[in-house]
Amino acid sequence: MTESGRRTEEVLLSVENVWLSFGGVTAIADVSFDILRGEIRAIIGPNGAGKTSMLNVINGFYHPQKGRIAFQGQPRRRMKPYDAANQGIARTFQNVALFKGMTTLDNIMTGRNLRMKRGFFWQALRHGPALEEEIAHRRYCEEIIDFLEIEHIRKAPVGSLPYGLQKRVELGRALAMEPVLLLLDEPMAGMNLEEKEDMSRFIIDVNRHFGATIALIEHDMGVVMDLANRVVVLEYGRKIADGAPEEIKRDQKVIDAYLGVAH
Amino acid sequence: MFYREAGQFKTSYAADMAIFPIRQDRIGLAIILAIAFIAIPATGNLFLLDTVMIPFLIYALATVGLNLLTGYCGLLSLGVGAFMGVGAYACYKLTTIFPGVNILIWIIASGFVSCAVGVVFGLPSLRIKGFYLVVSTLAAQFFLDWCFARITWLYNDNTSGAIEVPTAKLFGLPITGPTATPTTRYFIVLIFVVTLAWIASNLVHGRIGRMWMAVRDMDIAAELMGVRLLRAKLLAFAVSSFYAGVAGALMVFLWLGAAEPEAFNINQSFLVLFMTIIGGLGSIVGAFLGAALLHILPIGLRALPGAIGLSLGSATIEQLTFAITGALIIFFLIVEPRGLAQLWRIGKQKLRVWPFPY
Amino acid sequence: MSLLYQIFIDPFAQMIASPDLLVQTIWEGFVGGVLYALIALGFVLIFKASGVFNFAQGIMMVFAALTLVGFHEKGAPAFVALVLTIGVMYLLALGVERVILRPLVNQPEISLFMATFGLTYLLIGGGELVFGGNPKSMIASELYLPSGSIDLKMLGGTVSLQKLDIAAAVIALVMVVGLGLFFQNTRIGRALRAVADDHQAALSVGVSLNQIWVIVWFAAGVVALATGIMWGARSDVSFALQIVALKALPVLVLGGLTSIPGAIVGGLIIGVGEKLGEFYWGHIFGGGIESWLAYMIAMAFLLFRPQGLFGERIIERV
Numbered sequence: 001m002t003e004s005g006r007r008t009e010e011v012l013l014s015v016e017n018v019w020l021s022f023g024g025v026t027a028i029a030d031v032s033f034d035i036l037r038g039e040i041r042a043i044i045g046p047n048g049a050g051k052t053s054m055l056n057v058i059n060g061f062y063h064p065q066k067g068r069i070a071f072q073g074q075p076r077r078r079m080k081p082y083d084a085a086n087q088g089i090a091r092t093f094q095n096v097a098l099f100k101g102m103t104t105l106d107n108i109m110t111g112r113n114l115r116m117k118r119g120f121f122w123q124a125l126r127h128g129p130a131l132e133e134e135i136a137h138r139r140y141c142e143e144i145i146d147f148l149e150i151e152h153i154r155k156a157p158v159g160s161l162p163y164g165l166q167k168r169v170e171l172g173r174a175l176a177m178e179p180v181l182l183l184l185d186e187p188m189a190g191m192n193l194e195e196k197e198d199m200s201r202f203i204i205d206v207n208r209h210f211g212a213t214i215a216l217i218e219h220d221m222g223v224v225m226d227l228a229n230r231v232v233v234l235e236y237g238r239k240i241a242d243g244a245p246e247e248i249k250r251d252q253k254v255i256d257a258y259l260g261v262a263h
Numbered sequence: 264m265f266y267r268e269a270g271q272f273k274t275s276y277a278a279d280m281a282i283f284p285i286r287q288d289r290i291g292l293a294i295i296l297a298i299a300f301i302a303i304p305a306t307g308n309l310f311l312l313d314t315v316m317i318p319f320l321i322y323a324l325a326t327v328g329l330n331l332l333t334g335y336c337g338l339l340s341l342g343v344g345a346f347m348g349v350g351a352y353a354c355y356k357l358t359t360i361f362p363g364v365n366i367l368i369w370i371i372a373s374g375f376v377s378c379a380v381g382v383v384f385g386l387p388s389l390r391i392k393g394f395y396l397v398v399s400t401l402a403a404q405f406f407l408d409w410c411f412a413r414i415t416w417l418y419n420d421n422t423s424g425a426i427e428v429p430t431a432k433l434f435g436l437p438i439t440g441p442t443a444t445p446t447t448r449y450f451i452v453l454i455f456v457v458t459l460a461w462i463a464s465n466l467v468h469g470r471i472g473r474m475w476m477a478v479r480d481m482d483i484a485a486e487l488m489g490v491r492l493l494r495a496k497l498l499a500f501a502v503s504s505f506y507a508g509v510a511g512a513l514m515v516f517l518w519l520g521a522a523e524p525e526a527f528n529i530n531q532s533f534l535v536l537f538m539t540i541i542g543g544l545g546s547i548v549g550a551f552l553g554a555a556l557l558h559i560l561p562i563g564l565r566a567l568p569g570a571i572g573l574s575l576g577s578a579t580i581e582q583l584t585f586a587i588t589g590a591l592i593i594f595f596l597i598v599e600p601r602g603l604a605q606l607w608r609i610g611k612q613k614l615r616v617w618p619f620p621y
Numbered sequence: 622m623s624l625l626y627q628i629f630i631d632p633f634a635q636m637i638a639s640p641d642l643l644v645q646t647i648w649e650g651f652v653g654g655v656l657y658a659l660i661a662l663g664f665v666l667i668f669k670a671s672g673v674f675n676f677a678q679g680i681m682m683v684f685a686a687l688t689l690v691g692f693h694e695k696g697a698p699a700f701v702a703l704v705l706t707i708g709v710m711y712l713l714a715l716g717v718e719r720v721i722l723r724p725l726v727n728q729p730e731i732s733l734f735m736a737t738f739g740l741t742y743l744l745i746g747g748g749e750l751v752f753g754g755n756p757k758s759m760i761a762s763e764l765y766l767p768s769g770s771i772d773l774k775m776l777g778g779t780v781s782l783q784k785l786d787i788a789a790a791v792i793a794l795v796m797v798v799g800l801g802l803f804f805q806n807t808r809i810g811r812a813l814r815a816v817a818d819d820h821q822a823a824l825s826v827g828v829s830l831n832q833i834w835v836i837v838w839f840a841a842g843v844v845a846l847a848t849g850i851m852w853g854a855r856s857d858v859s860f861a862l863q864i865v866a867l868k869a870l871p872v873l874v875l876g877g878l879t880s881i882p883g884a885i886v887g888g889l890i891i892g893v894g895e896k897l898g899e900f901y902w903g904h905i906f907g908g909g910i911e912s913w914l915a916y917m918i919a920m921a922f923l924l925f926r927p928q929g930l931f932g933e934r935i936i937e938r939v
Contacts, residue, residue, distance in 0.1 A: 110488060120471070130469055583746060586747045592742065593720070593736050
């Protein structure tokens with residue numbers, strides 16, 4: 001029943017005593033946890049617990065006032081989003097953040113931007129090295145399109161796609177970055193059962209075949225139980241539990257704060 | 264029926280990613296180029312060349328530049344006129360200080376000067392967005408306006424403040440100045456514009472265009488994907504100002520033959536911006552369509568009363584043109600906010616299924 | 622070295638040497654600032670209520686002034702002409718709502734912004750057709766606006782305050798306070814603020830968008846008329862005046878697009894700053910720096926506070 005990710009014992013990301021506030025509001029208070037390479041780590045908790053803020057901190061979009069974050073052994077405090085992307089951290093967003101003016105294919109190709117090296121001069125010429133580079137990256141994107149089964153919409157403007165497909169395209173765009181760590185912010189929000197099963201299958205395949213470590217914010221406990229190796233539970237910016245899904249399910253603090261009656 | 268793609272299968276990514284993948288489009292482009300390079304000069308109609316085609320091409324070039332900045336990268340700018348002026352004055356100074364160098368080289372060089380100025384005034388764009396950025400570009404416009412009028416070095420201390428174009432030659436043929444024929448000038452402008460439009464098209468279909476559109480659509484997501492916002496925006500300012508600078512140099516050297524400081528004021532910026540919007544933001548073809556409409560329409564309007572026997576004062580015609588332009592802008596925004604380019608696309612779409620309705 | 626002296630020492634020395642001149646300059650700047658603030662007020666009104674940045678505010682000012690003078694020339698007594706002009710501004714608001722705002726209601730802001738560009742050109746062309754392009758003089762005396770000046774002997778010299786300017790400042794103050802109270806305390810004011818926040822939400826609680834827009838554009842039109850009268854009384858009314866409206870943009874940058882007090886404070890800062898800058902520093906650069914100084918001041922502010930002095934801090938949520 002449990003299809004957990006394949007994981008190692010090597011710590012990929014460690015979050016240590018991180019504090020984050022905006023003005024008078026404390027979003028994250030003294031949170032510490034780690035993510036092991038290869039695992040699927042779920043972050044759960046009630047709304048406003050600081051889950052998205054935590055992802056934003058990992059991305060380098062917010063900078064914690066206190067605390068330390070180390071990625072692949074390298075510590076960093078004031079990392080820029082550009083550096084996070086360069087080091088192999090990709091993500092999807094709670095409200096689909098696709099580039100609405102472009103097609104599916106173009107959106108996914110933007111994920112390859114960091115790896116496209118041909119300079120301005122060749123781009124201005126296009127024919128020649130720049131075009132070869134485009135085609136090479138197009139090949140890679142087509143593999144992702146094939147994997148996510150979205151061939152039929154590759155030239156559609158993403159604004160015209162239904163919500164579930166948009167989420168899939170966003171996943172494809174993140175995958176195009178060949179991430180080491182993939183942050184997924186509520187990837188199943190607003191989906192029906194069938195779509196959730198598809199998305200779960202994609203996430204597991206991403207973990208197994210693309211080799212990406214995954215940190216996942218999710219509200220559907222069934223999904224969390226099935227997919228995650230380990231779970232972190234946040235409430236009001238504090239960590240209240242950390243461990244395997246079975247333990248979390250039975251933890252009284254978690255039940256009181258979030259789950260309600262034990263599943 | 265003749266615009267079908269049936270039978271045109273793409274068997275390689277290269278073919279699929281070509282800029283004109285449909286064969287009929289390529290034929291159409293070839294026809295347009297043939298008209299431009301052969302048919303129009305062959306008519307020998309100097310009015311057509313000098314008053315219609317040359318300025319149309321120059322404005323189209325400036326509009327392509329502004330479209331890169333505003334349409335593809337989403338940075339609204341009201342400073343185009345000033346950057347065109349920078350190009351014009353730079354070319355003038357360069358050619359008067361070093362008259363021995365080929366004027367074409369100086370035209371390109373003045374594009375780079377305008378590019379540098381554009382980058383400087385684009386620096387605020389990292390901190391400021393949207394409407395506030397317009398104010399920054401207006402600062403550029405008014406400041407540079409002031410420079411054109413007050414810095415006498417720019418116009419070689421000419422008492423009237425105007426600059427006059429010296430004669431320059433290419434292969435022994437005069438291409439600027441009073442002795443250059445409209446046909447020669449037309450060809451030079453045409454070559455510049457076609458080349459630069461081709462380059463712009465290449466840019467927007469590749470990673471740079473995607474990067475700009477990502478910044479336009481959702482800059483936070485773009486940043487989190489590794490796009491360096493400041494560099495992307497400054498690149499947009501740089502390229503756009505380059506195009507504006509070349510357009511300005513062409514305007515003074517190959518069309519007007521002279522310039523006063525007022526030639527590059529805020530009204531010029533508005534005109535090019537309208538061309539961009541009406542033509543369609545985010546479309547190179549649209550830039551040409553918008554420039555055509557907003558340049559040729561007033562000419563037509565001015566000629567119309569005479570043609571149908573109405574006599575109106577020239578001031579009245581100017582005012583009518585203003586009013587009709589304004590009404591047109593509103594009309595287009597209501598009917599098709601994505602501009603003439605979208606109407607063109609829809610037209611082609613209908614053509615594909617013709618003679619069936621859908 | 623002498624340039625540094627000219628920039629950093631000399632102007633202040635001059636200020637201290639003739640303080641009456643300083644006060645005079647500050648007063649001139651204050652008056653200019655009040656008028657900028659009024660134009661900015663028109664922008665803020667429309668933006669607050671419909672989210673549209675009305676580029677045509679400047680031309681509305683000129684148009685209103687020309688209409689007033691035009692009615693008077695046709696023989697209407699001054700106050701009748703005033704009432705008629707207010708009627709015309711109401712018709713204009715109705716027209717704008719019907720022809721421009723309603724069809725474009727769901728379009729992105731930039732389209733609406735561009736539509737006001739179109740409106741500007743339409744009003745310029747149409748206005749010139751109807752009224753002719755020649756500058757006209759404002760019927761200030763017929764409207765019982767005071768003329769002459771009050772001369773104050775102070776600080777070793779004379780400071781001369783035009784009565785007209787004082788009247789302008791008072792009228793502007795009354796309008797601002799009135800509008801501010803209106804927005805805060807009345808039912809319609811609340812509805813206006815709701816519409817500014819979210820069109821669809823406002824619709825869902827029963828606010829009639831179309832009515833609100835007409836009201837707001839009419840209010841902006843009345844503000845434009847008042848501003849046009851004031852400006853026109855100081856210098857003639859002509860279409861060149863609409864460029865002045867562009868000066869309101871730095872004011873909006875400083876004050877934020879949605880704040881009425883911000884428009885006032887911003888206007889005064891820009892007005893005074895511009896006048897002082899031109900008078901004491903302008904000659905170093907050859908004069909005429911008024912044309913761009915306001916923008917540079919605004920840009921300097923923007924770099925430190927991107928949302929302006931009073932604007933709302935935009936926190937980007939991902």
